[in-house]
Amino acid sequence: MLKRYPKKQKATASQIFREFLDKKTSGAYRMYPTGYGIGLLIGDNEDHPLVVKWSTELHNLFKKNKIKFYNEYSEKKNVFRFRIDLTEENLLKIKNLKF
Numbered sequence: 001m002l003k004r005y006p007k008k009q010k011a012t013a014s015q016i017f018r019e020f021l022d023k024k025t026s027g028a029y030r031m032y033p034t035g036y037g038i039g040l041l042i043g044d045n046e047d048h049p050l051v052v053k054w055s056t057e058l059h060n061l062f063k064k065n066k067i068k069f070y071n072e073y074s075e076k077k078n079v080f081r082f083r084i085d086l087t088e089e090n091l092l093k094i095k096n097l098k099f
Helices: 007-025 049-064 088-095
Strands: 031-033 037-041 069-073 079-084
Touching: 007 031, 007 037, 007 088, 037 049, 049 069, 049 079
Parallel strands: none
Antiparallel strands: 031 037, 037 079, 069 079
């Protein structure tokens, strides 16, 4: 479980995640930035090729770059979450990712 962070830090993180998604996904409609990381809307399509592709790519990218995160489903199981540790080190790694 990751620790809780102040709203200001979450807002900064959300902006960094938005910029990351804009560069990485060209605005893929199923992904969105949040204060905790990145949400991937899956609806009832957990096995949909786009869901599998994006979740696998993000997982591998974060692991490769040693970005601390964990995954979970929303309560209704319609969102797959990448909960990212909001440390300065982690956010800097995301900000500086090259594609």
